[in-house]
Amino acid sequence: MKKCKSCKAEIPSDAKKCSHCGTDQRGWFRKHPILTVLLIIFVIGIIGAVAGGGGDKSSTGTKQTSSQESKQSPEPKQVQEPMKITAQELADDFDSNQVAAENKWKGKLVIFSAEVTNITDFGLSFSEVSSKEFSMTQISCKVADKQQLLALKNGQNVTVEGIVGSQTIGVISINDCQIIQ
Numbered sequence: 001m002k003k004c005k006s007c008k009a010e011i012p013s014d015a016k017k018c019s020h021c022g023t024d025q026r027g028w029f030r031k032h033p034i035l036t037v038l039l040i041i042f043v044i045g046i047i048g049a050v051a052g053g054g055g056d057k058s059s060t061g062t063k064q065t066s067s068q069e070s071k072q073s074p075e076p077k078q079v080q081e082p083m084k085i086t087a088q089e090l091a092d093d094f095d096s097n098q099v100a101a102e103n104k105w106k107g108k109l110v111i112f113s114a115e116v117t118n119i120t121d122f123g124l125s126f127s128e129v130s131s132k133e134f135s136m137t138q139i140s141c142k143v144a145d146k147q148q149l150l151a152l153k154n155g156q157n158v159t160v161e162g163i164v165g166s167q168t169i170g171v172i173s174i175n176d177c178q179i180i181q
């Protein structure tokens with residue numbers, strides 16, 4: 001049971017109309033479903049217009065900033081998909097023709113696995129990677145994050161990702177290396 005909104009008489013709680021005075025017990029929105037729907041659409045329309053107008057201004061703002069950013073750094077390194085190679089493939093290319101190899105590999109983001117032969121302050125070295133016997137060619141990976149080097153051991157097989165640099169005195173440098181495994 002509940003009380004009538006108008007005459008306060010006791011009426012069943014599910015009654016839509018008071019049996020005493022006839023007052024509609026439903027709320028305004030229940031009484032006017034069509035008007036309610038129209039009102040909701042209208043309100044959403046206003047919110048949309050306000051938000052859309054504001055959004056336009058801010059999005060043009062973002063476009064300007066992003067175009068400025070892209071001028072400063074045309075190609076972020078992270079966008080490049082790493083090329084899966086073998087250390088031997090890379091070393092062999094440099095062994096057979098350094099100029100051609102640099103032309104082919106320099107600046108490329110590569111990922112390869114090899115056995116670590118030396119762990120130094122600046123990173124990792126992989127020697128005897130080329131298929132040619134007595135080759136002096138080495139791959140040297142510069143690792144900026146020293147924390148990544150702490151858990152490694154010589155002789156361990158690791159997967160590294162980095163950007164191929166040039167070869168100096170038999171050493172192929174790989175820059176900005178990340179140890180993947």
Ligand SMILES: [Zn+2]
Nearest residue numbers: 004007018021
């Ligand atoms: Zn009533």
